[in-house]
Amino acid sequence: MQKIKIKSPATVANLVCGFDILGMALNEPYDIMQVQLLNEPNVIIRNNDYFGLPEEAEKNVAGVVLLSIIERMKNEIGFEVEITKQIKPGSGLGSSAASAAGAAIAANHLLDNIFSNEEMIQFAMNGEKLASGVKHADNISPCISGGITLIRSIHPLDIISIPAPDLYVTVVHPQIEVKTSDARQILKKQILFKDAIRQWGNIAGLITGLIKNDHDLIGRSLEDVIIEPVRSILIPGFDEVKKKCKEAGALGGGISGSGPSVFMLSKDESTAKAVEQVMKEVYNKIGIDYNTYVTRINKRGVEVVSG
Numbered sequence: 679m680q681k682i683k684i685k686s687p688a689t690v691a692n693l694v695c696g697f698d699i700l701g702m703a704l705n706e707p708y709d710i711m712q713v714q715l716l717n718e719p720n721v722i723i724r725n726n727d728y729f730g731l732p733e734e735a736e737k738n739v740a741g742v743v744l745l746s747i748i749e750r751m752k753n754e755i756g757f758e759v760e761i762t763k764q765i766k767p768g769s770g771l772g773s774s775a776a777s778a779a780g781a782a783i784a785a786n787h788l789l790d791n792i793f794s795n796e797e798m799i800q801f802a803m804n805g806e807k808l809a810s811g812v813k814h815a816d817n818i819s820p821c822i823s824g825g826i827t828l829i830r831s832i833h834p835l836d837i838i839s840i841p842a843p844d845l846y847v848t849v850v851h852p853q854i855e856v857k858t859s860d861a862r863q864i865l866k867k868q869i870l871f872k873d874a875i876r877q878w879g880n881i882a883g884l885i886t887g888l889i890k891n892d893h894d895l896i897g898r899s900l901e902d903v904i905i906e907p908v909r910s911i912l913i914p915g916f917d918e919v920k921k922k923c924k925e926a927g928a929l930g931g932g933i934s935g936s937g938p939s940v941f942m943l944s945k946d947e948s949t950a951k952a953v954e955q956v957m958k959e960v961y962n963k964i965g966i967d968y969n970t971y972v973t974r975i976n977k978r979g980v981e982v983v984s985g
């Protein structure tokens with residue numbers, strides 16, 4: 679196989695209380711990538727979108743992932759990539775992870791699947807390091823495997839798939855850019871013991887709620903007393919959106935990844951659409967452009983479209 683086309687999904691990292699350890703894949707939006715195998719150690723990148731991302735391999739998220747694979751393959755191969763990005767960079771919807779994970783999976787297919795999921799996560803984390811300055815897997819892991827994943831540890835990698843209930847996800851992306859690196863820099867270096875206790879209670883509650891399909895438990899565990907109070911300052915209308923979405927019937931939600939997107943989980947489609955309406959009303963009132971998505975949890979992860 680010499681050429682492959684894949685779909686790489688958006689992801690919601692953190693799932694409110696699980697900073698850097700929980701993530702969920704979405705059916706929409708997604709990026710499309712076409713990757714071709716070359717027989718010389720080179721990475722050629724073409725961006726088929728308007729985001730103006732760098733095309734030099736060393737500065738491109740997919741590029742650094744492919745360079746690390748080429749190095750592992752003793753410089754005997756190369757790749758040509760065309761990226762049609764639909765997940766806006768800086769949206770908080772795992773745009774860099776979609777490029778990184780998509781590149782790793784596509785390359786692995788072209789190499790007859792010689793690498794394990796774990797190795798692909800390791801390759802893909804090089805892309806996250808370039809984008810945010812830190813190797814984190816809470817977008818990459820659900821992007822690769824689909825569903826909801828727990829990253830119990832990065833050193834050594836220990837990733838657990840959590841059963842994902844058939845919930846609807848509503849997302850609003852106010853059109854302002856929040857760089858993950860900036861949103862990490864503003865976080866406190868130390869937290870109060872009482873906040874830590876509340877946070878790990880919520881994480882345990884959320885995981886139990888997901889496993890038992892207990893919607894009320896999921897809803898009340900979607901609480902973040904550590905990160906959200908700091909980061910929500912970067913998102914205009916955040917408190918109002920959250921309050922009104924819950925009044926409209928959402929189970930709960932919060933900042934998607936490092937923001938500015940905000941996501942809400944709902945039991946059914948009509949509630950998810952009512953939640954979307956509320957989000958639109960808030961941002962129309964504030965006067966900020968936005969995109970919304972009403973979608974579901976993606977259970978497949980990166981998918982091969984052809985090749």
Ligand code: HSE
Nearest residue numbers: 691698816858935936
């Ligand atoms: N866990 C990361 C953060 C995700 O919140 O900084 C970034 O997409």
